[in-house]
Amino acid sequence: ISLKKKIPTYPRKIGIITSAEGAALQDIINVIKRRAPYIKCYIYPVPVQGHTAPKKIAEAINNMNQYGKIDLLIVGRGGGSLEDLWSFNDEIVVRSIVHSRIPIITAVGHETDTTLSDYAADYNAPTPSAAAEIATMNLDEILQKLDDLKDRLVHNIYQTLISYSEKIKAL
Numbered sequence: 322i323s324l325k326k327k328i329p330t331y332p333r334k335i336g337i338i339t340s341a342e343g344a345a346l347q348d349i350i351n352v353i354k355r356r357a358p359y360i361k362c363y364i365y366p367v368p369v370q371g372h373t374a375p376k377k378i379a380e381a382i383n384n385m386n387q388y389g390k391i392d393l394l395i396v397g398r399g400g401g402s403l404e405d406l407w408s409f410n411d412e413i414v415v416r417s418i419v420h421s422r423i424p425i426i427t428a429v430g431h432e433t434d435t436t437l438s439d440y441a442a443d444y445n446a447p448t449p450s451a452a453a454e455i456a457t458m459n460l461d462e463i464l465q466k467l468d469d470l471k472d473r474l475v476h477n478i479y480q481t482l483i484s485y486s487e488k489i490k491a492l
Contacts (some may be wrong), residue, residue, distance in 0.1 A: 324345075328456070334391050340366060346364065419441050427445050
C-alpha cells in the first residue's frame with residue numbers, strides 16, 4: 322500500500338516552506354497569483370541550507386500540521402550544488418514529511434536534482450514554479466468546468482420537463 326496522500330484538486334490554503342530570500346518563494350507566489358488568485362498562501366520562512374536548516378524545515382512542517390488549517394504544503398528551494406541541497410536529505414526532514422497529515426509537494430532544486438525528501442513527499446515537482454502549477458487549477462479551467470456543468474444541468478432539467486409534460490398529456 323502506498324503512503325502517498327492525494328494532492329487536493331482545489332486547495333484553498335497552501336503553506337509554503339522555503340527561504341524568504343530565495344527566488345523560489347517569489348516564483349511560487351507569482352504562479353499561484355496568476356493561476357488561482359483565490360488561494361491563500363501561508364508562508365513559513367526557513368533557512369534551506371546550513372547546519373540549522375534541517376531542524377527548521379522539520380519544525381515548519383510540524384508547526385503547519387499543528388496549525389491544521391492548510392490544505393497543501395509546498396516545501397523546497399531553488400537550485401544549487403549537492404551540498405546546498407543536502408538539508409533535504411536529512412532524516413529529520415524526511416521523517417517530518419512522511420508523518421505530515423497535510424499532503425506535501427517537494428520542489429528542491431531543478432529537474433535533475435533529487436533528494437530523499439522528494440521520495441518521501443506525496444508529489445515531487447521538478448522546480449518551485451512547477452510545484453505551484455501542480456498545486457493549482459487555473460481559474461479559467463474552473464470556470465470552463467462550471468460552464469460545462471451548468472449546460473448539462475440545464476439540458477437535464479429540460480429533458481425532465483419534456484418527459485413530465487408528455488406524461489401529463491398522456492394522462
